[in-house]
Amino acid sequence: MRNLKRALTTNVALASASALLFCGSVVLAQDPPDKTPEVVYEVGSGVTSPKPIYTPDPEYSESARKKKINGTVTLAMIVTAEGKVRDPKITRSLDKGLDKQALAAVSIWRFEPATKDGNPVAVHISADVTFRLY
Numbered sequence: 001m002r003n004l005k006r007a008l009t010t011n012v013a014l015a016s017a018s019a020l021l022f023c024g025s026v027v028l029a030q031d032p033p034d035k036t037p038e039v040v041y042e043v044g045s046g047v048t049s050p051k052p053i054y055t056p057d058p059e060y061s062e063s064a065r066k067k068k069i070n071g072t073v074t075l076a077m078i079v080t081a082e083g084k085v086r087d088p089k090i091t092r093s094l095d096k097g098l099d100k101q102a103l104a105a106v107s108i109w110r111f112e113p114a115t116k117d118g119n120p121v122a123v124h125i126s127a128d129v130t131f132r133l134y
Contacts, residue, residue, distance in 0.1 A: 040078055040122045043114060047123060050079040050111035058105035058129055061097030065133065069095050073102035073129045081120040083111040094131065102129035 041047045074092035077085050088106050090099050106127060113120035 038080070038122050040124055041114065041116060043123055043125065047116045047121065048114050050083065050114045050123060050125065052109065053083070053112055054108075054110040056105065056108065058098075058101040058131070060131060060133070061095070061101055064095050064098045064131065067095075068133055069098060070132050071095075071098075072131070073099055074126060075102060075106055075129065076124065076126050077106060078122055079111045079114060079125055080122045081113050083113045083120075085109050085111075086122075091126065098131050101131075105129055 043049045071094045072092070073090060073094045075088050076091050077088040080086050085106050085108075088103055090103070093099050094102075106129065109127075114123040115121060
């Protein structure tokens, strides 16, 4: 009987250790937690606007050129504290092809970042991308 108790105790200890090892490996296999989300400000009340430093014109889509479409696509986006564009979204559409071209263009735009108390910060902005055929 004594040997049976010892065997059961040993098996329970081994099962507990195995479960601990398994759970520990699951925790280690997970991605590290993301860094704290960046605070995104609105321009005004001590927050300066970002200044564009690289804003190449978008390419005209061939279908829009054939249709002779002119106009403006308006986008909302975040300019990061590094001066890069993040999460651009169309807020006023013009043409499916030109909307795509506007998104491609603003994704490579660069800015001198907005500032708050002299430090670079991320801000929400709106931008117009104009398409004109001459």
